[in-house]
Amino acid sequence: MAEPELVDVVVLGLGVGGEEVAGRLAEAGLVVVGVERNLVGGECPYWGCIPSKMMIRAANAVAEARRVDTLAGSVQVRPDWAPVARRIREEATDNWDDRAAVRRFTDKGGRLVRGSGRLDGPGRVRVGDRVFQARHGIVLGTGTRPSVPPLDGLADTPYWTNREAVEIADLPGSLLVLGGGAIGLELAQVFARFGVRVTVVEAADRVLAVEEPEASEVAAAALRADGVEIHTGVEAARVEHDGQGFALRGTDGAEFTAERLLVVTGRRAHLDGLGLDTVGVAANQRYLPVDDRLHVADGLWAVGDVTGEGAFTHIAMYQASIVVADVLDHARRAAGGADPSGTASVVGGAVGVASSLAATGSSGSAGSVPRADYRALPRVTFTDPEIGAVGLTEQQARERGINVQVGFSPLSSSTRGWIHKTDEGGFIKLVADADQGVLIGATSVGPAGGEVLSGLVVAVHAAVPLAQLRHMIYAYPTFHRAISEALRNLG
Numbered sequence: 001m002a003e004p005e006l007v008d009v010v011v012l013g014l015g016v017g018g019e020e021v022a023g024r025l026a027e028a029g030l031v032v033v034g035v036e037r038n039l040v041g042g043e044c045p046y047w048g049c050i051p052s053k054m055m056i057r058a059a060n061a062v063a064e065a066r067r068v069d070t071l072a073g074s075v076q077v078r079p080d081w082a083p084v085a086r087r088i089r090e091e092a093t094d095n096w097d098d099r100a101a102v103r104r105f106t107d108k109g110g111r112l113v114r115g116s117g118r119l120d121g122p123g124r125v126r127v128g129d130r131v132f133q134a135r136h137g138i139v140l141g142t143g144t145r146p147s148v149p150p151l152d153g154l155a156d157t158p159y160w161t162n163r164e165a166v167e168i169a170d171l172p173g174s175l176l177v178l179g180g181g182a183i184g185l186e187l188a189q190v191f192a193r194f195g196v197r198v199t200v201v202e203a204a205d206r207v208l209a210v211e212e213p214e215a216s217e218v219a220a221a222a223l224r225a226d227g228v229e230i231h232t233g234v235e236a237a238r239v240e241h242d243g244q245g246f247a248l249r250g251t252d253g254a255e256f257t258a259e260r261l262l263v264v265t266g267r268r269a270h271l272d273g274l275g276l277d278t279v280g281v282a283a284n285q286r287y288l289p290v291d292d293r294l295h296v297a298d299g300l301w302a303v304g305d306v307t308g309e310g311a312f313t314h315i316a317m318y319q320a321s322i323v324v325a326d327v328l329d330h331a332r333r334a335a336g337g338a339d340p341s342g343t344a345s346v347v348g349g350a351v352g353v354a355s356s357l358a359a360t361g362s363s364g365s366a367g368s369v370p371r372a373d374y375r376a377l378p379r380v381t382f383t384d385p386e387i388g389a390v391g392l393t394e395q396q397a398r399e400r401g402i403n404v405q406v407g408f409s410p411l412s413s414s415t416r417g418w419i420h421k422t423d424e425g426g427f428i429k430l431v432a433d434a435d436q437g438v439l440i441g442a443t444s445v446g447p448a449g450g451e452v453l454s455g456l457v458v459a460v461h462a463a464v465p466l467a468q469l470r471h472m473i474y475a476y477p478t479f480h481r482a483i484s485e486a487l488r489n490l491g
């Protein structure tokens with residue numbers, strides 16, 4: 001067996017969260033090995049947020065141009081996928097090549113080990129026949145993969161996941177989308193706006209079922225207006241592919257056909273084959289349970305989608321800053337004692353950083369390491385209109401026994417909504433804790449729903465008293481001014 005190589009920290013998986021942790025710890029002077037088996041940067045830049053938002057930007061340009069017909073005369077729009085595919089290939093993903101990301105990491109002092117890593121006992125990671133012993137800890141940021149339902153016939157067909165959908169050079173004539181969640185809705189609207197005949201099949205009784213029912217209604221109506229067929233409450237039973245196209249049959253016998261099938265029915269964490277059992281952590285869990293400093297076990301942290309705290313890039317980045325502060329804190333405290341391994345110079349780097357952080361009050365002692373707080377977790381589904389939400393939905397708040405007040409205001413009744421002609425709908429919905437006198441959740445749907453959300457995130461995060469929110473000045477005529485009306489309607 002190879003002699004273990006002694007390092008400070010090993011980060012397994014260099015997606016959004018892992019790369020951030022590994023890069024910042026390396027910049028802080030620790031000896032950091034980052035292990036990545038695919039592309040440094042992970043799902044978001046190559047097959048997730050960035051290319052999908054480029055697709056959305058293009059599709060929204062098409063839709064906005066068509067709105068000229070209602071507002072300003074007439075235009076003829078002939079959508080073409082070629083510039084979108086080219087932009088994704090050349091600008092977003094560098095043809096799915098991570099050389100720039102690798103350089104970004106190694107320039108910070110990190111060491112990249114390409115391969116599939118697994119835990120090999122406490123503090124140890126194995127990558128092929130190389131073994132690393134991490135003095136200060138291991139961080140797991142292995143992300144997720146599509147969770148594909150075990151439907152009869154599906155496995156043997158050339159179905160798409162988000163990866164194939166993002167990589168296409170040519171559009172299909174028709175597309176079945178299995179799953180009406182965030183990915184399904186965003187991509188369904190894009191393809192429909194480029195002329196693809198799109199059908200969404202969703203098992204729950206509404207699309208985007210995790211958000212407010214009013215948001216689901218607006219999203220469904222907007223997609224239908226773009227020509228998308230939506231079938232909710234349909235349990236898929238089996239799939240067939242005859243070389244030309246797909247047929248999807250529901251348990252009720254309904255059949256849907258299309259040239260292509262996109263399966264976007266959620267994600268599952270990469271935990272199998274990670275060697276979790278070698279450190280006493282159960283491997284058969286859906287996610288890795290973590291505490292508020294992202295600890296999984298002694299000397300073991302997790303970051304990003306694997307934690308199950310919300311599969312969003314901003315959650316991975318938020319958690320990463322906590323992990324960085326906590327690992328540096330551990331390194332500083334370890335350096336305060338004896339240095340059995342004799343890598344004092346490396347630890348000296350960590351001590352330097354940790355103590356200077358302590359001096360500025362931003363980290364450095366256990367008490368000042370920030371703790372994760374997800375009360376004001378924001379999420380935005382980038383359909384048009386955008387669906388922004390923060391904190392609890394009305395139903396979640398009621399299920400917690402909170403004395404709930406709800407305020408609602410349709411965008412169409414605000415001056416800006418009326419001027420804009422928000423035919424696709426939009427609204428502000430507020431969920432307040434009447435006893436505490438603060439907002440605990442909010443939804444903002446509209447042409448700039450994700451941007452309008454920011455003020456509501458501050459309100460929930462900082463528990464700004466309702467009285468103070470009511471006596472704020474909201475610029476006229478903005479979309480966000482609808483918040484003041486929703487506040488007036490709280491009851």
Ligand SMILES: Cc1cc2nc3c(=O)[nH]c(=O)nc-3n(C[C@H](O)[C@H](O)[C@H](O)COP(=O)(O)OP(=O)(O)OC[C@H]3O[C@@H](n4cnc5c(N)ncnc54)[C@H](O)[C@@H]3O)c2cc1C
Nearest residue numbers: 013015016017037042043048049117143304305311312313
């Ligand atoms: C289509 C789509 C659109 C999205 N849009 C948005 C959006 O608009 N906004 C948003 O906030 N979020 C969005 N997301 C979610 C976002 O992409 C994820 O939340 C984010 O990528 C999570 O980062 P992560 O570091 O946890 O994992 P990942 O990005 O999945 O990275 C994990 C990395 O670990 C590697 N890995 C796994 N196992 C091992 C192993 N054993 N050894 C070595 N390497 C390993 C993988 O190869 C991968 O590179 C979207 C996702 C998808 C699929």
Ligand SMILES: NC(=O)c1ccc[n+]([C@@H]2O[C@H](COP(=O)([O-])OP(=O)(O)OC[C@H]3O[C@@H](n4cnc5c(N)ncnc54)[C@H](O)[C@@H]3O)[C@@H](O)[C@H]2O)c1
Nearest residue numbers: 149179180181182183184202203204264265266311380381
């Ligand atoms: N804008 C963003 O921030 C953004 C965009 C895309 C994805 N994401 C992240 O990625 C995650 C995964 O997205 P997703 O859309 O794959 O998952 P999701 O969990 O959001 O939605 C999956 C949908 O598929 C449905 N479904 C599951 N099994 C089914 C079946 N057998 N038949 C029919 N429907 C079925 C579910 O009821 C659900 O509505 C999201 O939860 C989100 O965290 C974020």
